Amino acid sequence: MSKFWSDVVHKLIPYVPGEQPKLDNLVKLNTNENPYGPSHQVIRALQAEAADSLRLYPDPNSDKLKAAIADYYGLQTNQVFVGNGSDEVLAHVFQALLKHSRPLFFPDITYSFYPVYCCLYDIEYEEIPLNGNFEIDVKDYDKPNGGIIFANPNAPTGVPLALTEIESLLKINTESVLVIDEAYVDFGTESAVNLISTYPNLLVTQTLSKARSLAGLRVGYALGHKDLIEALIRVKDSFNSYPIDRFAEAGAIAAMQDKAYFEETRKKVIASRGVLVKGLQALHFEVLPSGANFIFARHKTLAGENLAAKLRDKSIVVRHFQKPSRISNYLRITIGTDGQSKQLINALSAILK
Ligand SMILES: *Cc1c(COP(=O)(O)O)cnc(C)c1O
Numbered sequence: 001m002s003k004f005w006s007d008v009v010h011k012l013i014p015y016v017p018g019e020q021p022k023l024d025n026l027v028k029l030n031t032n033e034n035p036y037g038p039s040h041q042v043i044r045a046l047q048a049e050a051a052d053s054l055r056l057y058p059d060p061n062s063d064k065l066k067a068a069i070a071d072y073y074g075l076q077t078n079q080v081f082v083g084n085g086s087d088e089v090l091a092h093v094f095q096a097l098l099k100h101s102r103p104l105f106f107p108d109i110t111y112s113f114y115p116v117y118c119c120l121y122d123i124e125y126e127e128i129p130l131n132g133n134f135e136i137d138v139k140d141y142d143k144p145n146g147g148i149i150f151a152n153p154n155a156p157t158g159v160p161l162a163l164t165e166i167e168s169l170l171k172i173n174t175e176s177v178l179v180i181d182e183a184y185v186d187f188g189t190e191s192a193v194n195l196i197s198t199y200p201n202l203l204v205t206q207t208l209s210k211a212r213s214l215a216g217l218r219v220g221y222a223l224g225h226k227d228l229i230e231a232l233i234r235v236k237d238s239f240n241s242y243p244i245d246r247f248a249e250a251g252a253i254a255a256m257q258d259k260a261y262f263e264e265t266r267k268k269v270i271a272s273r274g275v276l277v278k279g280l281q282a283l284h285f286e287v288l289p290s291g292a293n294f295i296f297a298r299h300k301t302l303a304g305e306n307l308a309a310k311l312r313d314k315s316i317v318v319r320h321f322q323k324p325s326r327i328s329n330y331l332r333i334t335i336g337t338d339g340q341s342k343q344l345i346n347a348l349s350a351i352l353k
Helices: 007-011 040-049 063-073 085-097 114-121 163-172 226-236 246-257 259-282 304-313 338-352
Strands: 027-029 080-083 104-107 125-128 147-151 178-181 202-207 220-224 285-287 294-299 316-320 330-334
Touching (some): 063 080, 080 085, 085 114, 085 220, 085 226, 220 226, 259 285, 259 338, 304 330
Antiparallel strands (some): 080 220, 202 220, 294 330
């Protein structure tokens, strides 16, 4: 605390990311990174970028990257916004599109960065409880609001919401923006991207951090009607002219273009998820249905916090959330390689013996 801080800093409650422990031989299953490295084409593109041209600023509009993303989805470049990780994109979304006189709605259990942005930008919000199966019931959102945001599949539960439900929400909610945070959508959840040409108030955000194995490069994007995108550009150009550096742009373009590698690795992760779920169920874990590269599970008898600590003693890190109490017995476990899953199952068998 310091008298030099502005008022807003005094009241901030910053987001706490999963730890990046500096230990060797760690089985790291706590921050939903991809167990497979980025495509070789990405590595080559990054190497080519390590050149004299680094003395020049990058393209402030990232036009080539926007074109690569637009191509991938069959959209126009003016329907694409890019930023330094989807966290930055989301921050701009909160400020540009979700700050209104009515409260913003999001689920009581969802990405815990949302209330942090609300605090930063002074946005009033209302948390809508998930139902007993940790699902979003779109009927609960049918009242006047300043915007709606949730992750699909949701975080940290991994539970997907069907596209038909999202479309029914768009039909009843026409007066505010609906943001779907699709950080994990490529691991088996239906994307809402195809609805953006029909619904001018739908914005979809995605990231290259998970399914494209590039958490270290920091690139995320938003897709939506050009008027929504223009609002984001206005905020971005009042904040940082060059959020995408030369490496990030070159690497992200190569990642969007290497569809074969993307398909191969995401399918491997989905297959490993199926194997891990069976292994956990055999050890008497209850596992929520997942459309993500992680699962949310609790043991029938052992407490989540206790299990997480015992796994850590065996150099396996998973994520545990103390709050809200409804999820305090669950562990969020990232899908690693099949070898890592085996290490996890062996460690849990030993702990539970
Ligand atoms: C990982 C994640 C993000 C942020 O990803 P970036 O690495 O900032 O692109 C956004 N939303 C959810 C739900 C996430 O899990």
